[in-house]
Amino acid sequence: MSTRPPQDDDRPQRGEHRQAPAQNSAPDLDAVMSERRALTNLAYRLLGSLADAEDVVQETYARWYAMTPERQAEIASPGGWLTKVAGRICLDQLRSARARRERYVGEWLPEPVPGGTGWSLGRDAHSTADPADRVTLDESVTMAFLVVLDSLTPAERVAFVLHDVFRYPFADIADVVGRAPAACRQLATSARRHIRAAQTPVAPATAQRAAVVSDFRQAWQAQDIKALVALLDPDARAVTDTGGLVQAGARSLAGAEAIARGLIELFHRVPDLTVEERAVNGLPGLVIQQAGVTVTVMALEVSGDRVTDLWAMRNPEKLGMWRVGTAGSTETAV
Secondary structure, three states, rough: OOHHHOOOOOOOOOOOOOOOOOOOOOOOHHHHHHOOHOOOHHHHHOOOOHHHHHHHHHHHHHHOOOOHHHHHHHHOOOOHHHHHHHHHHHHHHHHHHHHHHOOOOOOOOOOEEEEOOEEOOOOOOOOOOOOHEEEOOHHHHHHHHHHHHOOOHHHHHHHHHHHHHHOOOOOHHHHHHOOHHHHHHHHHHHHHHHHOOOOOOOOOOOHHHHHHHHHHHHHOOOOOOOHHHHHHEEEEEEEOOOOOOOHHHHHHHEEEHHHHHHHHHHHHOOOOEEEEEEOOOOOEEEEEEEEEEEEEEEEEEEEEEEEEEEEEEHHHHHOHHHHHOOOOHEEEEO
């Protein structure tokens, strides 16, 4: 993966410019609701699920509006309060997710989202949709990054994302995680080590990634196993998330030849498949459709001129954004 996490220093912190509301005056509604975008960004990176992220944001605002106007007026930084509450809800969900994952059928992958530089919640990315409903995609939401985040402990994930991605100080993170600031710093440092260890040695530019993905699609559709093997790293890995709701071949494959044969077998087993190049979590990926319906979204990690990882989402419950009209209507070209 190509994301290079920041160093272990405290950069300029988010929210330092906020001014406290006037005395005995509840915060302006627009100011409070303008935090929705940041909260959705945060919750998606912490949970890897858009549906869960939306639930967290709704719950966060429900708790805000459950307070009296007088109590709201006492809060100097509404954005900080909302972030703290959302972070705590996400932390609780991450802790309970471990038990839920034990009951999940097969491999679990983060929910893929369509888009290059941005995506909207079920609306045209070029429309006049409320910016509060828009999430900006960057390297911290690539599938490779989210998969590594999922390997961290809940506390490590929250500390790292809040500090390294959203630039919150450890003093504030301590209130979310329930540990001392120094302990939160160690959590972020530990998370950073895991992420660096998983980085792709040679991360190509987006244009080169797109060229490799395009060649891969053409070789796949031509059912050219030799070309596919040449485009796959010898130690490539492929993981498929079905949620136990659809049939699939092997949920996990390793090695270029095994993956290539599995992909070609899919074309033999399932008729009328088409493969399109689309942006998946901000990077070039593939969307597989059957009779015009999206059945698989595939994120690919590229190192140099070869594909090293393939993450295929086939769980229909995680393909909702790809089935609202067409995925192309919700994405911005890379």
